[in-house]
Amino acid sequence: MPNTVAIFRVEGTLVRRGALAAAAYMAANGQGLRERALRVGHVAVAAPLFALLGQNDRALANRVTWAALRGMSDDRLHVLADEFYRLHVEPSILQSGVELVQKARRDGHRVVLLSDSVDRIVEPLAAHIRRVDTVVCNRLEVRDGEATGRLVEPVVGGHGGARWLQELAAREDIDLSRSVAYGSHGPDLLLLAAVGKPCAVNADYTLRRAATDAGWALLDYPA
Amino acid sequence: MSFSVAETLAGREVVLTGATGFVGKVVLVALLTKPPQIGAIHLVLRAKGGASPLARLEQLVATSPAFLPLHEQHGDGLGAWLRDRVFVHDGDLGRPLLGLDPCDVAALRGRVALVLNCAALVDFEPDVRLAVESNIAGPLNAAALARELGARLLHVSTCFVAGRRDGRIAEAPHERLPNGAALDAEGELADLERAMAELAAFHRSAELDRELVDAARLQRHARGQADDEAAVARAAARAKESRITDDWKQLGVRRADERGWPNTYTYSKGIGEALLRARFADVPTAVFRPAVVESAASFPFPGWNEGFNTCGPLAYLIGTWFKALPGRPQNPFDVVPVDHVVFGLLVAAAAVIRGEHRPVYQAASSERNRLTLGRANELTVLGQRAWLREHGESFVDRFVRSRADTTLFDDTHPLSVDSVDALLARTADALRALPERSPDEWKRSAKKRALELDRTRRSLRRVALMVDAFVPFTRDLRQSFIADALSSHDVEEAELAWRPESIDWRRYWLEVHLPGMRRWCFPLIDGDEAPTLDPPRPVQLGADEAASQAAQRVGA
Numbered sequence: 001m002p003n004t005v006a007i008f009r010v011e012g013t014l015v016r017r018g019a020l021a022a023a024a025y026m027a028a029n030g031q032g033l034r035e036r037a038l039r040v041g042h043v044a045v046a047a048p049l050f051a052l053l054g055q056n057d058r059a060l061a062n063r064v065t066w067a068a069l070r071g072m073s074d075d076r077l078h079v080l081a082d083e084f085y086r087l088h089v090e091p092s093i094l095q096s097g098v099e100l101v102q103k104a105r106r107d108g109h110r111v112v113l114l115s116d117s118v119d120r121i122v123e124p125l126a127a128h129i130r131r132v133d134t135v136v137c138n139r140l141e142v143r144d145g146e147a148t149g150r151l152v153e154p155v156v157g158g159h160g161g162a163r164w165l166q167e168l169a170a171r172e173d174i175d176l177s178r179s180v181a182y183g184s185h186g187p188d189l190l191l192l193a194a195v196g197k198p199c200a201v202n203a204d205y206t207l208r209r210a211a212t213d214a215g216w217a218l219l220d221y222p223a
Numbered sequence: 224m225s226f227s228v229a230e231t232l233a234g235r236e237v238v239l240t241g242a243t244g245f246v247g248k249v250v251l252v253a254l255l256t257k258p259p260q261i262g263a264i265h266l267v268l269r270a271k272g273g274a275s276p277l278a279r280l281e282q283l284v285a286t287s288p289a290f291l292p293l294h295e296q297h298g299d300g301l302g303a304w305l306r307d308r309v310f311v312h313d314g315d316l317g318r319p320l321l322g323l324d325p326c327d328v329a330a331l332r333g334r335v336a337l338v339l340n341c342a343a344l345v346d347f348e349p350d351v352r353l354a355v356e357s358n359i360a361g362p363l364n365a366a367a368l369a370r371e372l373g374a375r376l377l378h379v380s381t382c383f384v385a386g387r388r389d390g391r392i393a394e395a396p397h398e399r400l401p402n403g404a405a406l407d408a409e410g411e412l413a414d415l416e417r418a419m420a421e422l423a424a425f426h427r428s429a430e431l432d433r434e435l436v437d438a439a440r441l442q443r444h445a446r447g448q449a450d451d452e453a454a455v456a457r458a459a460a461r462a463k464e465s466r467i468t469d470d471w472k473q474l475g476v477r478r479a480d481e482r483g484w485p486n487t488y489t490y491s492k493g494i495g496e497a498l499l500r501a502r503f504a505d506v507p508t509a510v511f512r513p514a515v516v517e518s519a520a521s522f523p524f525p526g527w528n529e530g531f532n533t534c535g536p537l538a539y540l541i542g543t544w545f546k547a548l549p550g551r552p553q554n555p556f557d558v559v560p561v562d563h564v565v566f567g568l569l570v571a572a573a574a575v576i577r578g579e580h581r582p583v584y585q586a587a588s589s590e591r592n593r594l595t596l597g598r599a600n601e602l603t604v605l606g607q608r609a610w611l612r613e614h615g616e617s618f619v620d621r622f623v624r625s626r627a628d629t630t631l632f633d634d635t636h637p638l639s640v641d642s643v644d645a646l647l648a649r650t651a652d653a654l655r656a657l658p659e660r661s662p663d664e665w666k667r668s669a670k671k672r673a674l675e676l677d678r679t680r681r682s683l684r685r686v687a688l689m690v691d692a693f694v695p696f697t698r699d700l701r702q703s704f705i706a707d708a709l710s711s712h713d714v715e716e717a718e719l720a721w722r723p724e725s726i727d728w729r730r731y732w733l734e735v736h737l738p739g740m741r742r743w744c745f746p747l748i749d750g751d752e753a754p755t756l757d758p759p760r761p762v763q764l765g766a767d768e769a770a771s772q773a774a775q776r777v778g779a
Contacts, residue, residue, distance in 0.1 A: 029626070031601075075598065075729050079605040145598065 012184030070149025241342030351475030401483030526739025552597025
């Protein structure tokens with residue numbers, strides 16, 4: 001196992017769509033019209049949270065959003081995630097991002113995907129990209145065949161990505177100074193700061209400002 | 224103690240009934256492939272529609288997809304291979320010793336290890352005479368044959384002999400009637416036969432003829448038709464025919480209901496089991512009760528299914544516009560893939576031959592890997608959704624119906640079968656009652672539409688009747704069947720071991736069962752034929768003098 005990592009923030013770096021779209025899609029395909037309306041309403045309420053908390057506590061925004069799926073059956077989640085992946089994620093994969101992953105592989109890095117979305121969607125993506133070693137994403141808690149509306153701890157989305165990376169580095173003797181990270185949002189700041197070779201991809205305003213000030217690599221490709 | 228099914232069955236001879244049925248075919252193919260050195264299989268088949276039993280088997284092997292594994296294994300040599308192992312006997316379940324030729328019986332004495340009775344009439348509400356013949360006389364004659372041959376008996380029954388008993392159903396003989404009263408099997412059969420004789424006498428009586436002729440005459444009067452004795456006689460004859468059919472059906476339904484069974488099928492199977500116990504205590508016997516047998520998980524190939532099974536009508540209905548089923552979502556829906564059932568049957572067969580068997584085996588999933596009705600419904604709905612999106616015939620199918628993927632459990636829903644049927648009927652009536660002054664063209668097209676609606680209503684009613692038959696299990700009862708006896712045998716063949724826990728319901732339902740039903744069952748509901756092997760793969764199982772050849776082989 002190589003002792004350096006290349007960590008990729010999925011949203012913005014590898015695919016165009018964010019986690020909100022996935023939750024909204026699943027909410028809009030619940031059982032029955034009333035249930036759909038309620039769930040979509042819930043996601044709609046959560047949407048401004050992403051804007052408000054976007055730069056601060058994305059984990060909370062994620063929690064609120066995915067709670068819209070409480071009580072949905074595991075079977076339905078499975079089928080809908082598969083549908084969403086095929087209809088909306090796969091067509092929006094960014095080829096330039098995939099090439100970055102391949103390059104990281106060639107350079108001998110261990111490849112990690114980091115995503116706010118849920119495993120049912122990120123794992124097929126990882127399989128599609130191939131040669132991904134680790135996926136760090138959210139998981140919907142399921143009990144008795146139904147989603148409880150909670151995410152399994154630790155919830156991805158806040159600034160925890162950096163802490164996770166540092167713990168991994170300590171546990172598995174990874175040299176972060178020679179590791180690479182690709183981020184695209186403000187909350188990725190700590191993550192990028194933790195590695196030796198940070199790169200801001202299609203960065204939002206906050207990250208772009210910080211990257212420019214810090215002198216990090218800035219990369220833009222058509223999204 | 225562990226044993227090997229293949230070693231136990233190696234070189235043994237088995238008599239098999241019901242080999243043309245859904246389960247029977249898979250049993251036959253499994254007996255020929257899983258324990259590779261079975262000695263011989265003697266099939267008891269009836270001549271039907273002018274085809275000899277041998278011709279029927281040849282036809283079956285040539286066209287039924289169930290035999291694919293054998294075709295693949297032996298190719299052109301299949302006929303010769305089967306000729307050494309499978310022997311066809313002209314027989315009849317309803318006759319003593321299954322109607323076998325006495326010479327055959329004499330030749331088989333001491334050679335046959337096991338009589339495997341898979342034959343049954345699985346119609347829920349058949350002519351009670353047929354139910355008695357297949358489900359009561361059949362097992363008794365099979366047991367008598369086993370006694371005569373010095374063989375043992377494995378009798379395939381059904382979990383639903385439990386009738387209206389509720390809750391957890393023990394894996395043991397039912398010592399009482401489902402309604403709680405004492406069970407006197409001999410008395411019950413005698414009473415049933417008396418009732419049948421009385422009904423037959425009534426059908427022959429002049430009293431019934433008079434009644435029907437009077438009714439026919441009155442009906443003509445009411446319609447304002449002229450007296451015409453020939454026409455009256457014809458109408459009375461027609462009425463008599465349908466009356467007789469209905470009476471024989473109702474006799475079974477009524478008796479079953481009085482004793483606590485929801486239909487004639489489970490009633491006759493229940494009485495058959497009880498009589499086996501009462502009359503054949505000296506024949507080592509095991510009763511094998513599967514629950515709802517559905518598409519194969521893997522053998523003979525994934526998705527293999529046949530005919531109208533339980534899921535067929537339900538799944539079909541979910542694929543239409545009807546959005547309400549009668550049932551309780553928390554009820555167990557006790558589905559078992561046919562290959563799990565058949566492998567269990569092989570294990571039970573080996574146990575019986577070894578003398579290590581239990582009296583009753585239940586092959587059911589509800590206690591060990593429960594699928595609820597709600598989950599089965601959700602999975603069906605999700606499967607239909609994905610299918611309609613890709614294969615829907617029209618825009619409406621692909622974009623509207625695929626998204627209207629909800630089915631609730633509610634009899635009073637506006638989209639329940641009854642209310643939709645009533646709506647269609649009203650629409651058809653309205654179309655027929657266009658005002659006299661409307662243009663002829665309108666009237667013609669309205670009449671055509673009304674006829675179309677009538678057709679839709681007929682197929683709707685057909686499916687609704689099938690669904691109604693399941694209401695006792697989906698709504699009224701909440702049964703779950705203990706199924707541990709099969710796992711008490713430690714078999715060396717891991718593939719054959721009874722492990723209902725291994726079924727991943729989501730994968731099975733979406734990737735195996737629904738596609739299987741779509742391929743093998745839905746065409747039947749639509750009034751088409753189910754697909755067969757294309758092209759057929761003909762085999763010759765006998766020489767020119769087919770039947771005598773088979774008999775000679777037995778004698779040899």
